Amino acid sequence: MKVINLHQEEQELILLAVDNNRQAQQRIYTLFSPKMLSVCRQYIKDIHQAEDVMLTAFMKVFTNLKNFMNIGSFEGWIRRIMVNECISFIRVQKNIKFTDDETFFEESYNNIESQFSIEDIQFLIDSLPDGYKMIFNLYAIEGYKHKEIAEMLGINEGTSKSQLSHARKILQKQINTTKNYEYGTE
Template identity: 40%
Template sequence: MKILFNNKKEDLLSRLKKQEPAAQKIFYEQNVKRFLSVSKSYVSDIYQAEDCVIKAFCKIFKSIETFRSEGNLEGWARRIVVNECLNFIKSHKTVFYIDDINPAVLEEFHDEITDFDFNAQELLDQLPDAYRMVFNLYVIEGCSHQEISETLDISLAVSKTQLFRAKEKLRKIYFQQQKNLKNEYSEI
């Protein structure tokens, strides 16, 4: 059954705040693919990533009244998706952080390791969860190391270490893929 809206002035947000199923369906369809991509960048298993997205949409629709229109609705909802992924990872205790690199070394290599091109999702899927979470929060979400350390309940040094290691691992994976491609083409 298709629902028609009488008042054309009503926007999607006001309809969402009224808990209208048709508005929820529209919002879901507009954002599900993007949010699944976000979730997949944190949770490597597709089924677990889908579960996180479903739970996030439930939270979005349940708490839509708390959105104050101070920013972008999609950005607010994306933050809920990210938080749901982080909560999932924390609850499964599958992430271990290692703090054994001198943070001063990180600053030295920072500029060198930030500017390479890669197919993000394929490479991110190959990172350990701890690396991927810090990388996503820092690079994709734009969080500071202080925010990351508070969000993940880790030290500032561990946040910097994990980012450094993530970038190094991404670089190694990328160059290995390039080397493999070059070898495949030379055999043809």
């Protein structure tokens, strides 16, 4: 069995892609596009628009590949470009306004993974208002802190916390409604 150093292979691919080697660029795209489409889909409900945003973001990846400093993971660097491109797309398309309501509640929520399929969870998240959905994805899915989200979106940190709190309440209400419907208690 031959052991392949994936990190070294990735670095070689990056160097070739920086030199506009189309095969290397295609390989990078093939390796990362399924995950990155999933990232875009978390923010953008329409699959065709999510694909368009992903393609635009990949163009930015290849344009800025020379700026990748090998600090952190390459996939993480690409993912950040995808998230930023999604945010830009949503801002232009939806003209989202965030309310400066800084009241929020920290509540604990049960793990719902075992109760719902990934498609069900994505459907629930998709039904959130765009601002709530964006903050929820950035915080709960991407792992950004409220301070980072506030900087990315040009909002107050309290607004980020408030939007997340409202998103969680809506999701919890939807989950409870779905449970009640499934068990015939509604």
